[in-house]
Amino acid sequence: MKPLYPWQTESWQALQGLRARLPHALLLKGAQGIGKLDLALNFAQAMLCERPRADGIPCQECNSCHWFEQDSHPDFRLIQPEALSVEDGEEKPGGKKPSREISVDQIRDLSTFANLSAHCGGYRVVLIHPTEAMNNNAANSLLKTLEEPTDKLLFLLVTHKPQQLLPTILSRSLSFALHTPTRGAGAAWLAQQGVENPEHALAQTGFAPLQALDWAESGEGAEERGILLGAIRHPAKMDALALADSLQRSAPVFVIHCLQQWCHDLASAKLAGSVRYFPDQTAELVKLSNGISTAALMRFQKELQEARRAAFHPLNPKLFLESLLLAYRQLFAA
Numbered sequence: 001m002k003p004l005y006p007w008q009t010e011s012w013q014a015l016q017g018l019r020a021r022l023p024h025a026l027l028l029k030g031a032q033g034i035g036k037l038d039l040a041l042n043f044a045q046a047m048l049c050e051r052p053r054a055d056g057i058p059c060q061e062c063n064s065c066h067w068f069e070q071d072s073h074p075d076f077r078l079i080q081p082e083a084l085s086v087e088d089g090e091e092k093p094g095g096k097k098p099s100r101e102i103s104v105d106q107i108r109d110l111s112t113f114a115n116l117s118a119h120c121g122g123y124r125v126v127l128i129h130p131t132e133a134m135n136n137n138a139a140n141s142l143l144k145t146l147e148e149p150t151d152k153l154l155f156l157l158v159t160h161k162p163q164q165l166l167p168t169i170l171s172r173s174l175s176f177a178l179h180t181p182t183r184g185a186g187a188a189w190l191a192q193q194g195v196e197n198p199e200h201a202l203a204q205t206g207f208a209p210l211q212a213l214d215w216a217e218s219g220e221g222a223e224e225r226g227i228l229l230g231a232i233r234h235p236a237k238m239d240a241l242a243l244a245d246s247l248q249r250s251a252p253v254f255v256i257h258c259l260q261q262w263c264h265d266l267a268s269a270k271l272a273g274s275v276r277y278f279p280d281q282t283a284e285l286v287k288l289s290n291g292i293s294t295a296a297l298m299r300f301q302k303e304l305q306e307a308r309r310a311a312f313h314p315l316n317p318k319l320f321l322e323s324l325l326l327a328y329r330q331l332f333a334a
């Protein structure tokens, strides 16, 4: 179990304050990559711990804590998409990719759990992560469970997209917002983790420290990112087809993410004269943004958003990228 992050102290205290009047479902919401899941896991373990510390932190020594650490606590269930439970890139028999959704079967399996009494006589905790990964049937099935709450059964719903949840699920949960840490707090933590240029890593990942750490550690896609950024800075000279060809081995979602950041900065340069993700290229971005129409840029940003939803399963990744890159170049053609 990861300990709490330094920026979570206040949230942790606030959660402890809720323990005397716990709802049936607690919705932990906030940006991606700020440690919501780790906070929720700590809280779940603390709920089950036999001798939590005075500040509510689990003792790490009791039987309950040992079971929790070994993923075998009988009063705890973690529900997440199969894709998060298996090793990266691992394929199921038959070459089927693990699902990115939480299925109705996963939620239905909970009903048995919900109807048993707690093994240890205290609370039972279900953590659903990320809650927006539930498909419609799963969400409706969860709703039924929430409509007939069981005593001493706590649902921790972790989400960075609460707007995608059923309003009826939202209305049956107590919302608990987790804030993105300040740049200073994020950078200080990243520096402790050995990240060489924390400010840069934060800016590349929307100021979410955990994502920034992943980004810095993996160096993943650095080369492709360089190629992409080198090309989109000169849309008039850009060869969209050749570019798609050289990028086709990187994950489409990664290319789209990078384009989204670039277009965010183009829009911001045009409308406000400032940028967020590529501060070292402000002048270039302002110059480029002068040549495009705001409406066309917004349409393209919307297209990127939709593409991102489809990006995990494009039928033909190269064609998929080509069409996005052509649309990008078209922005500057008028």
Ligand SMILES: [Zn+2]
Pocket: 048, 049, 050, 051, 052, 058, 059, 060, 061, 062, 063, 064, 065
């Ligand atoms: Zn304990």
